[in-house]
Amino acid sequence: MPEAPAPAALDLSATQRRTVRVLAAGQVLTGVAFGATLSLGALLASDLSGQEALSGFATAAVTLGAALTAIPLARLAARRGRRFALTTGNLAALLGIAVVIAAAALRVFPLLLVGIALIGAGNAGTLQSRFAATDLASTARRGRDLATVVWATTVGGVVGPLLLAPGELVGASIGMPRLTGAYLFSFAAQACAFGLYLLVLRPDPLLLAQRLEREKPVSSGAAPEADRPRLARFAMLAVSASHVTMAAVMAMTPVHLSHIVAPDAVTLAVGTTIALHVFGMYGLSPVFGILADRVGRVPVILFGQLLLASALVTAAVFADAQAGVLVALVLLGLGWSAATVAGSALLTEATPVASRPRRQGRSDTIMTASAAVGSVLAGLILGVAGYEGLALWAFLPVALVCAGAAVVRVRTD
Numbered sequence: 001m002p003e004a005p006a007p008a009a010l011d012l013s014a015t016q017r018r019t020v021r022v023l024a025a026g027q028v029l030t031g032v033a034f035g036a037t038l039s040l041g042a043l044l045a046s047d048l049s050g051q052e053a054l055s056g057f058a059t060a061a062v063t064l065g066a067a068l069t070a071i072p073l074a075r076l077a078a079r080r081g082r083r084f085a086l087t088t089g090n091l092a093a094l095l096g097i098a099v100v101i102a103a104a105a106l107r108v109f110p111l112l113l114v115g116i117a118l119i120g121a122g123n124a125g126t127l128q129s130r131f132a133a134t135d136l137a138s139t140a141r142r143g144r145d146l147a148t149v150v151w152a153t154t155v156g157g158v159v160g161p162l163l164l165a166p167g168e169l170v171g172a173s174i175g176m177p178r179l180t181g182a183y184l185f186s187f188a189a190q191a192c193a194f195g196l197y198l199l200v201l202r203p204d205p206l207l208l209a210q211r212l213e214r215e216k217p218v219s220s221g222a223a224p225e226a227d228r229p230r231l232a233r234f235a236m237l238a239v240s241a242s243h244v245t246m247a248a249v250m251a252m253t254p255v256h257l258s259h260i261v262a263p264d265a266v267t268l269a270v271g272t273t274i275a276l277h278v279f280g281m282y283g284l285s286p287v288f289g290i291l292a293d294r295v296g297r298v299p300v301i302l303f304g305q306l307l308l309a310s311a312l313v314t315a316a317v318f319a320d321a322q323a324g325v326l327v328a329l330v331l332l333g334l335g336w337s338a339a340t341v342a343g344s345a346l347l348t349e350a351t352p353v354a355s356r357p358r359r360q361g362r363s364d365t366i367m368t369a370s371a372a373v374g375s376v377l378a379g380l381i382l383g384v385a386g387y388e389g390l391a392l393w394a395f396l397p398v399a400l401v402c403a404g405a406a407v408v409r410v411r412t413d
Contacts (some may be wrong), residue, residue, distance in 0.1 A: 016136040024152035029193035030126045031156020033186035048109040059251035059375035061113040065120025067369035074361025081204035082132040089125015090194035104177035134348045135205035143345040147289025154282035161275040213353040228350040234408045235347035240367040241397035242339035247371035248378035256387045280333025288341040297346035304338030315391035
């Protein structure tokens with residue numbers, strides 16, 4: 001692998017802009033792949049298992065796969081760079097897509113969960129893209145650059161669910177198992193993302209940032225960045241709790257919609273709702289990034305909790321109306337976006353460069369593992385208390401973040 005140019009020969013601003021563009025393009029591609037598989041997971045799990053209560057295991061599997069691989073991929077990034085970690089995630093997702101299609105053909109539920117978990121491992125790599133956008137970013141633009149990469153997922157994330165219906169037609173025309181046609185698009189998108197990261201993400205942003213940090217005391221006499229573990233822990237809480245709230249409600253929405261819309265309109269209803277939900281997750285992320293840079297990370301995290309609470313109230317009150325569910329899912333995505341953008345920026349700036357990959361990996365592990373547990377419980381709660389009851393239970397992590405913000409403020413005032 002060729003050496004990165006000497007820091008003196010680099011225009012760091014231009015390098016950062018190019019890095020953000022490459023990461024954004026990769027997010028478009030992986031967003032197509034993940035957007036389609038996210039919509040189908042619960043439906044496939046319900047179909048193969050024969051029990052709606054087990055539909056939450058699909059989201060649990062994808063989040064568990066991400067949780068188990070977040071720290072190993074972060075360590076890989078620390079040793080070999082972001083490019084190596086991202087392409088490793090792409091390869092895991094490609095293998096997972098093949099396993100899911102095989103499981104649907106053989107109608108083996110446990111094998112389906114294995115395949116979805118591998119796709120989750122790929123998603124763990126994709127999650128690192130937002131942190132890769134901050135490796136070379138200045139403090140004044142850290143939230144904005146992170147949010148730009150998050151926003152790029154909008155394109156793929158909205159297009160992906162909308163490919164369900166055409167994917168079904170394409171899959172049926174070549175004899176693929178039911179509900180798996182859209183995975184053809186997912187496979188192609190992941191393969192393109194692999195090639196993009198492998199060939200174009202140069203110099204590696206994390207390796208360059210580590211190199212600059214090592215040379216900083218010698219060349220400029222500047223002090224190393226301070227470690228603020230209390231703020232970092234709150235950032236992890238904000239990101240993981242907001243993700244649990246979002247994942248628990250979103251995972252059960254396709255199953256709930258299958259009960260309140262006509263049978264021949266389920267695929268269209270699910271695809272449209274999830275597409276708009278994904279738009280909420282990513283579409284306004286640059287706005288939240290700018291707000292986080294200008295008014296502060298913690299206020300934007302709390303604004304995200306307000307949006308999540310609004311989503312849960314809407315879901316509980318209008319559970320039997322398709323339009324109400326759609327509005328709730330958009331608000332849910334917006335709340336997740338505000339909390340995730342601001343929380344990720346806060347985690348990065350509260351952590352020295354040398355410790356960032358490890359702490360970022362730990363944050364993603366906590367986030368995805370918590371969401372895995374939440375998704376399983378969501379399926380059980382849906383069966384017992386309905387969609388309205390699920391929305392009310394989802395207030396617990398929102399309250400936890402608000403309490404955490406109060407504690408952090410008291411201790412830092």
